[in-house]
Amino acid sequence: MSAPTYDLGKLHGGLRLPGNKHDSTAAPIYDVPVPRQLVLPLAQHVGDPAQPIVGIGERVLKGQLVAEHEGTLGAPVHATSSGKVVAIEPWPISRRFGDPAPCVVIETDGEDRAIEAADAPVPFDALPPDILAAKILQGGIVGLGGAVFPTAQKLMQATTLGTTKLILNGVECEPYISCDDVLMRERADAIIGGAQILMHALGADECSIVVESDKPEAIDRLGEMLGEFGDERITLKQVPTIYPSGGEDQLIQLVTNREVPSGGLPTDVGCLVQNVGTAAAVYDWIEHNEPLISRVTTVTGPGVAQPMNVRARIGTTVADIINFAGGYTELARLLIIGGPMTGKSVSTDRVPVVKATNCILVLSEVPSVGTTRPCIRCGDCAAVCPVQLLPQQLYWNACADDEKKLRAYGLTDCIECGCCDLVCPSHIPLTADFRKAKGRIQELADEKARAERARRRFEARNERLQREQDSRNEELERQKDTARSAGPAAIAEILKRKRDQQDDD
Numbered sequence: 001m002s003a004p005t006y007d008l009g010k011l012h013g014g015l016r017l018p019g020n021k022h023d024s025t026a027a028p029i030y031d032v033p034v035p036r037q038l039v040l041p042l043a044q045h046v047g048d049p050a051q052p053i054v055g056i057g058e059r060v061l062k063g064q065l066v067a068e069h070e071g072t073l074g075a076p077v078h079a080t081s082s083g084k085v086v087a088i089e090p091w092p093i094s095r096r097f098g099d100p101a102p103c104v105v106i107e108t109d110g111e112d113r114a115i116e117a118a119d120a121p122v123p124f125d126a127l128p129p130d131i132l133a134a135k136i137l138q139g140g141i142v143g144l145g146g147a148v149f150p151t152a153q154k155l156m157q158a159t160t161l162g163t164t165k166l167i168l169n170g171v172e173c174e175p176y177i178s179c180d181d182v183l184m185r186e187r188a189d190a191i192i193g194g195a196q197i198l199m200h201a202l203g204a205d206e207c208s209i210v211v212e213s214d215k216p217e218a219i220d221r222l223g224e225m226l227g228e229f230g231d232e233r234i235t236l237k238q239v240p241t242i243y244p245s246g247g248e249d250q251l252i253q254l255v256t257n258r259e260v261p262s263g264g265l266p267t268d269v270g271c272l273v274q275n276v277g278t279a280a281a282v283y284d285w286i287e288h289n290e291p292l293i294s295r296v297t298t299v300t301g302p303g304v305a306q307p308m309n310v311r312a313r314i315g316t317t318v319a320d321i322i323n324f325a326g327g328y329t330e331l332a333r334l335l336i337i338g339g340p341m342t343g344k345s346v347s348t349d350r351v352p353v354v355k356a357t358n359c360i361l362v363l364s365e366v367p368s369v370g371t372t373r374p375c376i377r378c379g380d381c382a383a384v385c386p387v388q389l390l391p392q393q394l395y396w397n398a399c400a401d402d403e404k405k406l407r408a409y410g411l412t413d414c415i416e417c418g419c420c421d422l423v424c425p426s427h428i429p430l431t432a433d434f435r436k437a438k439g440r441i442q443e444l445a446d447e448k449a450r451a452e453r454a455r456r457r458f459e460a461r462n463e464r465l466q467r468e469q470d471s472r473n474e475e476l477e478r479q480k481d482t483a484r485s486a487g488p489a490a491i492a493e494i495l496k497r498k499r500d501q502q503d504d505d
């Protein structure tokens with residue numbers, strides 16, 4: 001067995017927050033029954049929405065492709081049980097705070113019949129890394145820690161850059177969320193099996209599975225399983241329980257003491273980070289032909305009768321899951337998808353569980369921020385910022401809508417962790433302001449990119465027209481030369497053709 005190690009780098013700032021995880025970790029993972037209706041959003045990943053390939057009225061089987069991936073950062077979507085497609089229409093989704101987005105709606109038939117695999121399973125290490133990555137793409141697998149970046153594209157990008165270190169993120173530092181903890185306790189074998197597959201696809205020679213020290217059951221189980229696998233390339237590391245040590249860049253800093261540069265990527269320091277749930281999903285797809293059709297999610301908070309962790313089909317509505325967990329308590333006031341720090345509050349429980357849904361949290365009160373007062377320049381926000389930003393400076397520049405200064409002060413590096421909000425004695429909603437400012441900057445960047453694309457199209461059109469004109473002129477010159485030797489009648493004919501062409505132009 002690989003003993004957990006502690007040779008850690010240092011995390012700047014962060015906070016020790018009450019975990020509130022005991023209620024949901026007291027029992028094993030429960031399977032939510034297949035609901036009567038499944039709602040599958042076409043955009044469950046960072047890239048372009050998937051394109052539906054099924055029609056209304058069509059019967060589908062569990063695991064069948066219902067929408068193909070589109071664009072360079074796309075991911076496909078699969079039916080998560082058998083039944084009939086009854087609609088392809090906008091439906092409230094959590095990513096848009098309950099606003100609608102296009103979804104495939106399936107009325108299930110209760111048979112849960114699976115599609116037959118097209119290919120016989122091939123041992124993963126018999127496949128070349130690029131073929132293995134392409135196969136991972138077909139499974140619809142995206143980062144399950146919340147970022148939902150398609151796993152295959154992340155692997156391909158990292159392979160091109162010669163990345164050799166894989167980090168599996170089991171650091172679940174946000175309060176209330178415990179789905180990764182219970183997954184590590186119950187499916188350590190799938191996580192380690194997934195690590196081996198990811199390492200092969202990446203060409204990595206080492207992997208660290210990183211867990212917080214307040215998860216002794218997960219650490220013991222992973223340690224036991226590592227002993228059984230006997231793969232010396234994979235080690236287990238513990239980190240202290242500090243929020244937000246599970247942020248990608250923060251984790252790399254802690255585990256390797258390497259600092260991802262501002263505006264950079266983990267691959268800049270030779271690392272690739274994947275969530276432990278993603279590793280298990282890769283294992284299920286490559287070893288058992290099961291695409292990403294379900295996930296473990298925590299349903300918890302004082303507003304839920306029986307807090308627990310459930311394995312739910314993607315597309316099950318939050319209402320169905322809360323019902324399975326005993327329903328709402330009389331304390332229920334606020335529904336959040338995700339954790340209390342980074343989650344999104346939604347106005348309806350009709351939203352479906354998607355690949356990103358790690359937690360369904362029902363709080364007993366809407367957090368009150370108190371009356372906002374002017375900044376007193378105490379510097380507390382800077383002391384806790386894990387990215388070493390100056391939130392007070394960012395705040396002033398956000399109020400002034402000064403894009404140049406916001407960029408200069410590193411707004412785009414803000415991970416929206418909310419630590420600055422929690423400590424601000426003036427109750428300034430810093431993170432919400434930063435989120436809005438980032439949105440505005442992104443809109444400007446999108447607008448610039450659109451204008452640049454239009455400019456390039458315009459120039460390309462002009463160049464094409466010029467090329468066509470040049471070639472017509474050359475042709476006329478050639479004909480003139482021929483006519484000169486042929487006589488006046490032929491010259492008159494060429495001049496007439498030129499006049500006709502100018503009229504056309």
Ligand code: SF4
Nearest residue numbers: 375376378379381424
């Ligand atoms: S914590 Fe609040 S009051 Fe203190 S410097 Fe930051 S923004 Fe200003």
Ligand code: SF4
Nearest residue numbers: 385414415417418420
């Ligand atoms: S929300 Fe942004 S600015 Fe505030 S502490 Fe987190 S990373 Fe720093």
